[in-house]
Amino acid sequence: MNYDFKQFNMSEEELFTLVDHSSLESEKITAPRYSYWQSVFRVFFRKKSNIIILSILAVLIAFAYIYPLFVDYDKFGNLLNADAKHLSPLKAMNKLGYNIHWILGSGAAGQSTFDAIWFGSRISISLALACAAINMTVGVVIGSIWGFSKKVDAVMMNVYNVLANIPYVLLISVIIMIFTPSFATMVFALTITGWLSIAYFIRTQVIIIRDREYNLASKCLGTSTIKIAIKNILPFMTSVIVTLLATEIPSYISYEVFLAYIGMGLSEMSLGRMIFEAESAMVTPGWGFEFWSPVVVSSIITIVLYVVGQNLGDASDPRTHM
Amino acid sequence: MKLQENGRQGHSPVICDERTNMTKYLIKRLLYGLFSVVIVVAIVMVMIYSLLDRNLIFAQDTTYTHQSNNQKVTYKYQKWEEYGYLDYVTYADYMLELTQKGEIDEDTRASAVGFGRTEEQDSDLVKEYVAKFTEYYESMGYKVERMDAVTMGGKKLASGGQQQLFAYKDLPLASRLWSYFTGLITVDNINYVENDLEDRGLSFTLYDPVYGGEKFSPAIMGNGTYNKYLLYFDNKFPFIHQNLLSINLGTSYSVNQGIDVFTTMTKSQGSYVKSTITYPSGLVEESADDLHTAKYLAGSQSSSLVYADRFVDDYTKVDTVRGGLSKIGYSFVIGILAVIMSYFLGVPIGIMMARKKDKLIDKIGTTYIIFIIAVPSLAYIFLFKAIGGLAGLPTTFDMESSSKVMYILPIVSLALPSIANLMKWLRRYMIDQMNSDYVKFARSGGLSENEIFTKHILKNAIIPVVHGIPSSVLFAMTGAIITERVYVVPGAGNLLTEAINKYDNGVIVGVTLFYALLTVVSVILGDILMSLVDPRISFSTKDR
Numbered sequence A: 001m002n003y004d005f006k007q008f009n010m011s012e013e014e015l016f017t018l019v020d021h022s023s024l025e026s027e028k029i030t031a032p033r034y035s036y037w038q039s040v041f042r043v044f045f046r047k048k049s050n051i052i053i054l055s056i057l058a059v060l061i062a063f064a065y066i067y068p069l070f071v072d073y074d075k076f077g078n079l080l081n082a083d084a085k086h087l088s089p090l091k092a093m094n095k096l097g098y099n100i101h102w103i104l105g106s107g108a109a110g111q112s113t114f115d116a117i118w119f120g121s122r123i124s125i126s127l128a129l130a131c132a133a134i135n136m137t138v139g140v141v142i143g144s145i146w147g148f149s150k151k152v153d154a155v156m157m158n159v160y161n162v163l164a165n166i167p168y169v170l171l172i173s174v175i176i177m178i179f180t181p182s183f184a185t186m187v188f189a190l191t192i193t194g195w196l197s198i199a200y201f202i203r204t205q206v207i208i209i210r211d212r213e214y215n216l217a218s219k220c221l222g223t224s225t226i227k228i229a230i231k232n233i234l235p236f237m238t239s240v241i242v243t244l245l246a247t248e249i250p251s252y253i254s255y256e257v258f259l260a261y262i263g264m265g266l267s268e269m270s271l272g273r274m275i276f277e278a279e280s281a282m283v284t285p286g287w288g289f290e291f292w293s294p295v296v297v298s299s300i301i302t303i304v305l306y307v308v309g310q311n312l313g314d315a316s317d318p319r320t321h322m
Numbered sequence B: 001m002k003l004q005e006n007g008r009q010g011h012s013p014v015i016c017d018e019r020t021n022m023t024k025y026l027i028k029r030l031l032y033g034l035f036s037v038v039i040v041v042a043i044v045m046v047m048i049y050s051l052l053d054r055n056l057i058f059a060q061d062t063t064y065t066h067q068s069n070n071q072k073v074t075y076k077y078q079k080w081e082e083y084g085y086l087d088y089v090t091y092a093d094y095m096l097e098l099t100q101k102g103e104i105d106e107d108t109r110a111s112a113v114g115f116g117r118t119e120e121q122d123s124d125l126v127k128e129y130v131a132k133f134t135e136y137y138e139s140m141g142y143k144v145e146r147m148d149a150v151t152m153g154g155k156k157l158a159s160g161g162q163q164q165l166f167a168y169k170d171l172p173l174a175s176r177l178w179s180y181f182t183g184l185i186t187v188d189n190i191n192y193v194e195n196d197l198e199d200r201g202l203s204f205t206l207y208d209p210v211y212g213g214e215k216f217s218p219a220i221m222g223n224g225t226y227n228k229y230l231l232y233f234d235n236k237f238p239f240i241h242q243n244l245l246s247i248n249l250g251t252s253y254s255v256n257q258g259i260d261v262f263t264t265m266t267k268s269q270g271s272y273v274k275s276t277i278t279y280p281s282g283l284v285e286e287s288a289d290d291l292h293t294a295k296y297l298a299g300s301q302s303s304s305l306v307y308a309d310r311f312v313d314d315y316t317k318v319d320t321v322r323g324g325l326s327k328i329g330y331s332f333v334i335g336i337l338a339v340i341m342s343y344f345l346g347v348p349i350g351i352m353m354a355r356k357k358d359k360l361i362d363k364i365g366t367t368y369i370i371f372i373i374a375v376p377s378l379a380y381i382f383l384f385k386a387i388g389g390l391a392g393l394p395t396t397f398d399m400e401s402s403s404k405v406m407y408i409l410p411i412v413s414l415a416l417p418s419i420a421n422l423m424k425w426l427r428r429y430m431i432d433q434m435n436s437d438y439v440k441f442a443r444s445g446g447l448s449e450n451e452i453f454t455k456h457i458l459k460n461a462i463i464p465v466v467h468g469i470p471s472s473v474l475f476a477m478t479g480a481i482i483t484e485r486v487y488v489v490p491g492a493g494n495l496l497t498e499a500i501n502k503y504d505n506g507v508i509v510g511v512t513l514f515y516a517l518l519t520v521v522s523v524i525l526g527d528i529l530m531s532l533v534d535p536r537i538s539f540s541t542k543d544r
Helices: A036-046 A048-065 A089-096 A113-148 A150-163 A168-178 A183-192 A194-210 A213-220 A225-261 A271-277 A279-283 A288-315 B002-006 B012-051 B054-058 B069-082 B091-101 B106-112 B124-139 B173-182 B261-266 B305-310 B327-355 B360-374 B377-390 B405-434 B437-444 B449-467 B469-474 B481-486 B495-501 B505-533
Strands: B086-090 B143-147 B164-170 B185-187 B201-205 B219-223 B229-233 B240-242 B245-247 B275-278 B284-287 B289-296 B315-320
Touching: A036 A048, A036 A288, A048 A113, A048 A288, A113 A150, A113 A183, A113 A194, A113 A225, A113 A271, A113 A288, A150 A194, A150 B012, A168 A183, A168 B012, A168 B495, A183 A194, A183 A225, A194 A225, A213 A225, A225 A271, A225 A288, A225 B360, A225 B377, A225 B481, A271 A279, A271 A288, A279 A288, A288 B360, A288 B377, B012 B173, B012 B505, B054 B069, B069 B086, B069 B164, B086 B091, B091 B106, B091 B124, B091 B164, B106 B124, B124 B143, B124 B164, B229 B289, B261 B327, B261 B495, B261 B505, B327 B360, B327 B405, B327 B449, B327 B469, B360 B405, B377 B405, B377 B481, B405 B449, B405 B481, B437 B449, B449 B469, B449 B505, B469 B505, B495 B505
Parallel strands: none
Antiparallel strands: B086 B164, B143 B164, B185 B245, B201 B219, B219 B229, B229 B240, B275 B284, B289 B315
16 A cells, blocks of 8 residues: 655654554553443433333332321321211312312221321331341342352251241241231341242352352452452342342232231231221222222332332343443 | 263163162152151241240130139139140149049048148148149149138138149140140041940941941941041042041141141031931931041930930031031132133243233233232232122122132132233243254254244243142142132131131141141152153252
8 A cells, every 4th residue: 555645745754653562551441431330220211211110209209208207197186077087089178178188088087098198108118128128138148158158058958948838927927926016026027037038049049150160260260259259249140139129129018918908917007007907998889099099009109119120120230231 | 880870871770770769869858848847846836835925815815804813813724724835733633633543532532622721721631632732743843833712801702712722834845746746647446435345346347327228338437446437438529538547737726616727627618418317226317417427425325315316326426518618628629720720821821922022912911910019919809809899790709609600709819920920930931941052053953933932942941830830739728818818718728817816826836737748748749740841850860
């Protein structure tokens, strides 16, 4: 290739300088830096529906945690007012005033269903978050050790076979009967063996990844076990853990509703207890609102939490980061 | 040698070796499982007998609240003994036992049994026996308690203020466990009846007297046994029945007083069904009595004219024939139909979702799965009940009705979550398989998509699904708590929660054992089924 350098009116020495080979420069990667969590959120927000769902979640959380701070709710405030009980929204607003409290009608004690739902949601969501946090932490830590060590595996499998066979309902009710059915007791009851299934799940995942070739290679190169666990295996597990979390949080809300229904629930007015107490209202014509509103709200909360978690789980899988 | 271990050669000695290895492995698994069941029962016993406050059982007991003073205390101990917490012996019981053993005569007992209102008022004879009683029971680790009479001033006794003397001891876990597991299965024998009987023994007849002694129907009957009929035929499935072995999971106290958990679960319910029967005395009558269930009740024949007319011996305790199914029966009918329905719907829909990934059917299916996972089960069961009610289906279960329509809603409600679960996992497994090399190879080899899916992918993807079949079939028996409650099904699902609410310890332990055994068996059956479906899976190789 003959290029005409004459057109620049410069000599070849002026045009070119010799560059030395730099071993340091050759090590640099010119691609943009990859940040894991940045990519997760980039992928997550790429889907427009996620923004909508996330804003619904924000509204729900705001109602559950901020709304009760500004409202003075007393379940038995209207107890003596015989006209205020079991009202449909329209009648309630006609009788008790046109404000936000009565848009879902009133309950058996003349209380506002709308207020009761958000006080209940706060307890239910808090319970689910607390249980999920404890169970996930304990479950993931124990599950990883369980998967890594064959000695621990032998012991833990027997522990699992025993503990998994104790009826959950029995365990929870015994704990609730020993202590008072308070929030803390409920968290304790749901977490005392709740971590076990998570740990078992994580154990299976760890065993699948543990003996992969890249970990074997890492081991041959002398990487310590802890480093392999944190650098090689944990990133692989993030999406699994997030997906698991997405199913766990709604499941506690669902479980609390179930326990309340069989009469072993919290003493506080949670969503589950509301559904339990309003069950008779379901079949009574005109009372339907006080039963279906907590059912619908708890369903919305669990669906939103589940969808957000699932999509976050998808986004946290590095294979979607392309 | 290496090949033999892997069993790849397929020579018959290798297969035999594998079979015995597999049997050995499964037996080992079963033993491990049974061992963990024992521990589970032990833990549950500790939970209900030691951790729970035993005063809770009196919370709803009106008899207890109406009593006062010493009587209230002894009532408590009596109840605790009945519920299985402790062993409780009163001084009067002890004296009676001594008389029966022949250590003292009736006159001594009569004069020694009445102890004084306070210790100082005891006569010398009483003092002697009270000391004996105290020494005897304290040496066995019992606690002896004496309560002086409570008087309302003067000599008049306060209500329930009678003086009391008794010994009690908490049953230790080990002996509780031992007696529970040794009493689990009892074999009926001709020495069961303690009273004097003339001709103890078994008799074999070809013409069962229940049918009038003319119809050919072999039966083995016993005299001196607990059950009169040990083996007999009738027209009910499975046509041959036995009473020789009986299972005692635990005696109920408050749920179904005095009846064993196993009987509670398997006894038919509903209204009586009368038929013409011939009693042993020859009396022919329209009655619902089931003479095949006759059991021994000492001295019962002479105690009542009704029995005297009908029976010739003390085997008078008979069950009645009822029209409905048992608790397990209802649960199982509903459960098994729900299982069949969920496999028939869940598997094809799951396959279709995987084949049409990201198409409309996949999206609808995924929405359904999300709905079932996220919405509290209570909420969608109620929703479904409301929809079913609007469609004109019966929303409550009625044992007396012969209509089969009432089964629809419970079955469908029960199937909804398992359909979603099957769809979810089958879709996941199939999509995972779709990217594997053998599928790409099959496709490049020119196989049609249909062939690839049915012959290759499905065969691999169905294996984990197959593993769950025994468990879902067996657990259909235990019933579903919410579904049965919502539709008022008289099934077994509520037994555990009812027992917990009523502090019926016998039932709690029995039901726990039943569930734990089902788990152990179903996991092993699942493994066997899986290895039958997929010959690659073997439990016999050593390096598992």
